[in-house]
Amino acid sequence: MKYPKTIKNPIIENIFGTTVIDNYRWLEDDKSTETEAWVKAQNKVTFLYLSKIPYREELKNRLSELWNYEKVGTPFIEGDYTYFSKNDGLQNQSVIYRKKGDAEAEVFLDPNTFSEDATTSLGSLSFSEDGKTAAYSISEGGSDWRKIIILDAESKTIQEDTLVDIKFSGISWYKNEGFYYSSYDKPKGSELSAKTDQHKLYYHKLGTSQKDDILIFGEKTSEKYRYVFGYLTEDYKYLVISAQISTSGNKLFIKDVSKPNSKLITILDDLKSDTRVIDNRGSKLYLATNLNAPNQKVVSVDAANPTPENWKDFILETENVLSPSTGAGFIFATYMVDAVSKVLQYDFEGNLLREVKLPGVGSVGGFGGKTTAKELYFSFTNYKTPASSFKFNPTNGTYTTYWKPSIAFNSDAFESKQVFYTSKDGTKIPMIITHKKGVKLDGKNPTILYGYGGFNVSLTPTFSIANAVWMEQGGVYAVPNLRGGGEFGKKWHDAGTQLKKQNVFDDFIAAAEYLIAEKYTSSKFLAIQGGSNGGLLVGTTMTQRPDLMKVALPAVGVLDMLRYHTFTAGAGWVYDYGTAEDSKEMFDYLKGYSPVHNVKAGVKHAATLITTGDHDDRVVPAHSFKFAAELQNKQCGENPTLIRIETNAGHGAGTPVTKTIAQYADIFGFTLFNMGFDQLPNPPKAK
Numbered sequence: 053m054k055y056p057k058t059i060k061n062p063i064i065e066n067i068f069g070t071t072v073i074d075n076y077r078w079l080e081d082d083k084s085t086e087t088e089a090w091v092k093a094q095n096k097v098t099f100l101y102l103s104k105i106p107y108r109e110e111l112k113n114r115l116s117e118l119w120n121y122e123k124v125g126t127p128f129i130e131g132d133y134t135y136f137s138k139n140d141g142l143q144n145q146s147v148i149y150r151k152k153g154d155a156e157a158e159v160f161l162d163p164n165t166f167s168e169d170a171t172t173s174l175g176s177l178s179f180s181e182d183g184k185t186a187a188y189s190i191s192e193g194g195s196d197w198r199k200i201i202i203l204d205a206e207s208k209t210i211q212e213d214t215l216v217d218i219k220f221s222g223i224s225w226y227k228n229e230g231f232y233y234s235s236y237d238k239p240k241g242s243e244l245s246a247k248t249d250q251h252k253l254y255y256h257k258l259g260t261s262q263k264d265d266i267l268i269f270g271e272k273t274s275e276k277y278r279y280v281f282g283y284l285t286e287d288y289k290y291l292v293i294s295a296q297i298s299t300s301g302n303k304l305f306i307k308d309v310s311k312p313n314s315k316l317i318t319i320l321d322d323l324k325s326d327t328r329v330i331d332n333r334g335s336k337l338y339l340a341t342n343l344n345a346p347n348q349k350v351v352s353v354d355a356a357n358p359t360p361e362n363w364k365d366f367i368l369e370t371e372n373v374l375s376p377s378t379g380a381g382f383i384f385a386t387y388m389v390d391a392v393s394k395v396l397q398y399d400f401e402g403n404l405l406r407e408v409k410l411p412g413v414g415s416v417g418g419f420g421g422k423t424t425a426k427e428l429y430f431s432f433t434n435y436k437t438p439a440s441s442f443k444f445n446p447t448n449g450t451y452t453t454y455w456k457p458s459i460a461f462n463s464d465a466f467e468s469k470q471v472f473y474t475s476k477d478g479t480k481i482p483m484i485i486t487h488k489k490g491v492k493l494d495g496k497n498p499t500i501l502y503g504y505g506g507f508n509v510s511l512t513p514t515f516s517i518a519n520a521v522w523m524e525q526g527g528v529y530a531v532p533n534l535r536g537g538g539e540f541g542k543k544w545h546d547a548g549t550q551l552k553k554q555n556v557f558d559d560f561i562a563a564a565e566y567l568i569a570e571k572y573t574s575s576k577f578l579a580i581q582g583g584s585n586g587g588l589l590v591g592t593t594m595t596q597r598p599d600l601m602k603v604a605l606p607a608v609g610v611l612d613m614l615r616y617h618t619f620t621a622g623a624g625w626v627y628d629y630g631t632a633e634d635s636k637e638m639f640d641y642l643k644g645y646s647p648v649h650n651v652k653a654g655v656k657h658a659a660t661l662i663t664t665g666d667h668d669d670r671v672v673p674a675h676s677f678k679f680a681a682e683l684q685n686k687q688c689g690e691n692p693t694l695i696r697i698e699t700n701a702g703h704g705a706g707t708p709v710t711k712t713i714a715q716y717a718d719i720f721g722f723t724l725f726n727m728g729f730d731q732l733p734n735p736p737k738a739k
Contacts, residue, residue, distance in 0.1 A: 054498065055693070056097060058684065058685065061075065065281065068635075068639050069636070072531040072614065072649075078679045080674040083521055085156065097129075098695060098697075101692060102696060102722065105722065105725045107724075107732045108159050108721040111717040111720050112717035114524070115518065116142065118460060118517050118520060118521055119142060121141055122141060122664070124441070125146070128439045133151065133152050133160075135149070136150075139709075143164055145163035145173055145174065145588075145708065147163070147164065152325070160208065161331045169708075170708040171193050171194065171700050171701065172190055172193075173190065173194075173707075175189035175191055175198055175706075176188060176221075178231065179199075180225050180228040181225065181227045184228070186198070186205045187200075189221070190686075191702070193523055193701065194700070195705065196219050196669050196703070197217060197218065198213060198218040198219060198221065199218065200609055202231065203610065209256070212259065213261065215233070215262050218235045218554055219236055220234060220251065220281075220621070221285060225284070229564070230255060232268065232282040232284070234254070235251070235317055236621075247621075248278075251277055251279050251281050252270030253267075254267055254268060265640075276297065277296060279296040280296075281293070281294045285331070285600050286423055286583075288309065289353065290337075291306065291309045291517070292304070292305070292306055293306070293495075297322075297626075298613070298623070298624050298628075299627045301326065302323065302327065303320055303322065303323060303496040303731065304328070305318055306319060308355070312671055317355070318359070319337075320343070324343065325553075326341070326342050328340055330385070332379070335355040337352065337354070337382070338378075338400075341363075342542050343360060346541040346542035347372060347374060347542075348369065348373060348375070349723070350365075350374070351363040354551060359445070359480040366402055367383070372389050373388045373540060379423075379428045379446070381423050382405070382426075384397055384398070386419070390430065390470065391470075391511065392470075393416040393573070394407070397449065397546050411515075413506070414437065416431065418441075418444075419444065425446075427444065428444045428446055429454060430442055434466070435514065435516075435531075436515065436523075438463075440453060440455065440456040441455045466486060466489060466523055467486070468486040469484070469487060471482075473563060473566040476559075477558070479535070479547075479555075479559070480530055481559050481563065486519075487523055487527070491526070493572060493576040495571045495573060496574065496734065497527070497528045498527045498573070498575050498723070498724060499527065499528040499573035500519075500524065500527075500528070500579045500581050501560070501578065501580050501581070502586070503559075503582050504534065505536035505551075506582075506585035506588075508537065508538035508545040510533070511531050511539070521720070524734060525720075525733045526734050530572070532560065532563040534559040534563075534589075535556055535559055548628075549627065550641075551641055553628075553629070553645065554594060557592050560589055561593060564580065564593075565600075577603060579723045580601050580605065582605075582607065582609075584703065586607070587606040587609020590604050590607075590609040591647030591648075592647055594606075595647055596650070598657045601658050602725045602727055603660070603661075603727065604659070605663070605719060606660070608665065608668055609647070609664075609671065609673040610648075611647040612679075613629065613642040613647075614643060614648075614650075615632075622672075640650060646679050648682055656691065657693065659693075660691070661694050661695075661718070663697075663698070664696075665697070665698045665700075666698065666701065667700060667702045668703045669702065669703075671703060694722075
């Protein structure tokens with residue numbers, strides 16, 4: 053491969069007595085003409101290579117064909133209308149519809165009309181108490197920065213000036229008067245290279261200018277809170293404020309907004325747990341917490357004196373991780389049992405009413421709703437079953453199918469199996485392996501091993517159209533539940549953080565070794581894949597064990613571990629990673645696995661396709677740019693190292709369907725081509 057030349061312009065630093073050379077820091081400036089030229093040159097080489105894959109269009113066509121089925125979201129009621137989302141199949145963004153009574157449904161919001169290239173997407177949508185006013189947020193070009201637009205819901209006309217420069221925020225209404233939202237001060241200069249610090253909570257009163265919005269929380273604090281969120285209880289009595297300095301652990305406060313000039317009351321004033329208010333009955337609060345309960349429990353407390361010493365256990369902690377929701381006057385305790393869902397229904401007296409018998413083994417979502425709701429909805433899916441939604445009767449626990457997709461995919465031809473394998477230190481790790489029935493265990497199956505392992509995120513069984521196409525080709529799809537995730541509670545998460553981060557990589561390596569030992573695949577036919585924190589996982593695994601896989605697919609990855617905290621909201625990830633500024637021990641540990649700093653010359657790395665978006669302001673593209681430059685400069689052997697940079701795109705959410713399909717066709721095509729397939733293993737049959 054002849055790669056574009058990446059100029060070395062070394063920045064030399066001494067950190068805790070160690071010399072660190074950063075040859076490609078200039079690529080961090082996303083606004084420079086030099087970086088723009090580099091992006092164009094890299095994409096030119098990448099897309100020229102991809103264009104020569106003989107079955108690239110076949111994959112794209114099959115992805116488009118399978119993607120083209122109607123998708124309908126679960127409904128919700130606001131005012132006189134029932135709202136729901138729907139995508140006819142290949143629409144770039146789902147459309148919000150509504151209907152009144154038995155009337156025909158009408159379009160309420162069509163995000164496909166927000167921009168000509170469909171890169172402006174819908175974020176939050178929230179309604180006032182009477183349902184007559186709506187506020188919705190939009191993202192432009194995949195950015196995490198949002199704008200909020202206010203509509204008269206009946207006429208669908210814009211009511212006032214658009215609110216701008218909003219980031220990591222919900223929209224929480226106070227009756228019909230206004231709403232709360234969160235944001236940072238907009239950084240000066242490049243949005244990607246500047247650090248965002250203090251997050252703040254504001255209140256916007258309808259009919260006033262944004263410059264007059266009231267700062268509720270986040271001014272003159274003794275420590276910088278990087279994530280501040282505010283939301284109201286359903287009865288509009290309490291404003292709940294959560295303040296975090298990292299992605300785990302929060303302080304919690306309430307304010308009785310039904311009383312003028314009421315003071316902020318502290319529930320928790322440390323960062324040792326993740327705690328939230330899930331509901332209230334008058335002054336009685338119900339909290340979900342992992343304080344002294346790593347797998348979460350529900351407690352109750354009076355709002356007048358809500359500190360932990362006054363908490364009363366309501367739903368006890370179990371050996372399985374709890375995630376509660378409320379609706380129709382009930383609490384639904386959703387548990388993960390080895391990453392598979394189980395749901396118990398309680399009343400507000402603490403009585404267990406029933407276990408909800410789910411449609412199968414997989415992942416469930418939903419059961420939330422207003423206290424006055426007469427029916428609730430939930431969705432169900434797993435790795436081989438597309439998501440369906442169900443209408444649930446909370447009185448007797450029965451449910452009926454609300455919507456089931458009509459898709460040209462035969463789920464019965466595939467099977468999922470959960471196994472437990474042993475990691476380096478003896479820890480048992482679960483993994484779900486999905487593939488066609490009757491697959492031969494001969495070590496020759498093209499296999500994608502997908503992982504994440506961080507930020508308390510749980511990978512539960514979920515259907516993916518893209519993965520369905522992969523499995524149609526005889527591909528195996530394997531997902532281990534690595535430490536660092538949330539599948540087994542806080543202890544499992546903590547076991548993959550900071551100075552224990554290597555556990556995550558060891559778990560992933562052991563998963564690959566299991567698949568090879570059991571002859572699902574071999575190193576020649578193994579690809580590793582992950583995005584964001586999962587991109588770090590792939591980058592580290594491929595540099596620590598370049599012999600283990602044939603293909604590496606790091607997407608929007610955190611790849612420069614010495615500088616990640618200097619970009620946008622990166623410093624908020626310190627709970628999981630630590631920073632190079634913390635101590636010499638932490639610096640040495642990060643440098644020891646940081647993908648950008650561990651690419652070695654003369655090593656034959658896997659065929660690598662790095663993917664990122666030029667507008668990604670969460671994990672800035674400089675991570676991927678610098679990693680690609682290091683790999684290309686030091687690569688030996690015939691395996692290509694390419695970077696595919698999606699323009700006018702961000703971290704992934706809101707990406708138009710057409711771009712998503714094209715990217716998956718390129719990823720799968722690159723993977724199979726580098727495994728030695730000169731044609732598709734299972735070509736799509738002509739209609």
